[in-house]
Amino acid sequence: MTSTVTRAPSSDFDPFSTEVLSDLHFHDGILREVAPVVDIEKYGFYAVTRHVDIQKALRDWRTFSSTDRPFYQPNPFRPVAPLMQDPPDHTQTKAVMLRIFSRENMAKMAAYFTETAENTVDALLARGPVSLDAYYDVAAQYVLKVFPDVLGLPTEGRELLLNFGDAVFNAFGPQNEHHFEKMRNGAPALEWVETNMKRELQAEGGIGWQLYTAADEGVISEAEAEQLLKAVLGAGFDTTIFGISGALRAFADNPDQWQLLRSRPELVEAAFEEALRLYPPSRFGGRVATKDTQLAGIEIPSGTKLLMMWLGAGRDPRKWPDPDTFRIDRDNPGGHLSFGFGIHTCAGQAVARLEAKSLLTALLNRVERIELDGEPRRALNFQAFGHDRIPVRLVPASR
Numbered sequence: 001m002t003s004t005v006t007r008a009p010s011s012d013f014d015p016f017s018t019e020v021l022s023d024l025h026f027h028d029g030i031l032r033e034v035a036p037v038v039d040i041e042k043y044g045f046y047a048v049t050r051h052v053d054i055q056k057a058l059r060d061w062r063t064f065s066s067t068d069r070p071f072y073q074p075n076p077f078r079p080v081a082p083l084m085q086d087p088p089d090h091t092q093t094k095a096v097m098l099r100i101f102s103r104e105n106m107a108k109m110a111a112y113f114t115e116t117a118e119n120t121v122d123a124l125l126a127r128g129p130v131s132l133d134a135y136y137d138v139a140a141q142y143v144l145k146v147f148p149d150v151l152g153l154p155t156e157g158r159e160l161l162l163n164f165g166d167a168v169f170n171a172f173g174p175q176n177e178h179h180f181e182k183m184r185n186g187a188p189a190l191e192w193v194e195t196n197m198k199r200e201l202q203a204e205g206g207i208g209w210q211l212y213t214a215a216d217e218g219v220i221s222e223a224e225a226e227q228l229l230k231a232v233l234g235a236g237f238d239t240t241i242f243g244i245s246g247a248l249r250a251f252a253d254n255p256d257q258w259q260l261l262r263s264r265p266e267l268v269e270a271a272f273e274e275a276l277r278l279y280p281p282s283r284f285g286g287r288v289a290t291k292d293t294q295l296a297g298i299e300i301p302s303g304t305k306l307l308m309m310w311l312g313a314g315r316d317p318r319k320w321p322d323p324d325t326f327r328i329d330r331d332n333p334g335g336h337l338s339f340g341f342g343i344h345t346c347a348g349q350a351v352a353r354l355e356a357k358s359l360l361t362a363l364l365n366r367v368e369r370i371e372l373d374g375e376p377r378r379a380l381n382f383q384a385f386g387h388d389r390i391p392v393r394l395v396p397a398s399r
């Protein structure tokens with residue numbers, strides 16, 4: 001039996017219009033149901049929309065290379081390494097990253113994250129029930145403290161990092177007013193980052209210091225150490241804030257799941273995975289086809305640039321029963337693509353998971369109810385998905 005290969009259906013869908021950005025799950029979900037691979041005619045790239053096909057493409061890095069992608073142009077917010085590399089360059093960079101997230105380093109982080117999470121939640125609940133913004137007052141404040149601390153960055157000026165993250169995830173996309181506004185807003189933060197990535201400002205033992213030590217050992221160059229530190233900061237900051245705040249929003253919307261977690265705290269890791277599936281902080285990743293190929297019976301000519309749309313894939317009904325429902329006791333927690341897949345799978349996922357686990361554990365031990373206290377607001381962002389306001393009321397548990 002011969003299988004037929006067809007051309008990608010073309011669509012006038014604009015993944016970057018304000019309308020689409022305002023409701024990504026709805027619109028990327030519609031695109032997913034159009035076809036597994038869609039030609040986005042306005043910009044001349046293809047979108048890969050379904051879980052199984054994205055996974056298949058990402059497994060084959062030789063055909064779906066990371067060295068180019070839609071809209072790629074050099075941008076000071078987005079370092080080249082490691083996301084724009086293929087092996088062998090990528091293999092070497094990734095080895096340095098994984099060395100930094102060693103078992104020993106992770107154990108140190110675990111103790112520090114737990115202590116900070118408990119202190120943070122105790123301080124928030126000091127006066128009983130409290131109304132606050134779960135995005136800013138809980139997730140952002142916690143990550144703004146622990147993540148730059150483990151990187152070993154100076155303390156002063158860190159609040160600028162929120163603008164930096166916002167610019168990083170709007171750097172790839174059409175050059176329109178939205179893009180330029182984000183670049184302008186991010187400029188002071190970029191200056192802070194450029195200054196504070198320098199070797200002499202890294203606290204001893206921090207991730208920055210370890211990267212420069214790898215340069216001293218000749219494993220990477222000094223310039224690569226600086227690039228990698230910037231890449232880790234750019235990749236690991238907003239994503240984690242959005243991931244944790246997405247989880248808090250999901251619990252505020254689903255009080256029964258919060259009660260389930262409180263009665264079965266061993267589900268805390270699965271709960272974070274489920275939140276990442278439902279609310280993936282990263283919307284898509286980019287690749288380029290290095291030869292004529294096909295996916296799901298759709299031809300992809302050599303040189304085609306593609307976006308792997310993993311936000312929509314997180315709710316692919318072919319993969320997930322009842323995909324829009326937040327259920328922390330699913331059979332397959334973690335089968336999502338929200339940390340990517342294949343050789344570029346997130347280098348810092350263990351750090352993000354640990355930050356989330358520490359904070360959610362501190363909360364579940366202290367908070368009886370998380371009640372929605374107003375309308376959550378989504379951040380308008382090309383490549384990231386998240387909230388920039390989640391009004392909630394935290395009701396402490398009696399202890």
Ligand code: HEM
Pocket residue numbers: 082083084094097231232233235236237239240243244276280281282284285286337338339340341343344345346347348349351352
């Ligand atoms: C919930 C939080 C996070 C999410 C959802 C997330 C998501 C992702 C995704 C989807 C990719 C793959 C991109 C691609 O293939 O095109 C990725 C790569 C990466 N992430 Fe994360 N990330 C998170 C946290 C972090 C943290 C905390 C760090 C650093 C400590 C980090 C560092 C990196 C790096 C360095 C890469 C590039 C890996 C490579 O190219 O081999 N991420 N991340």
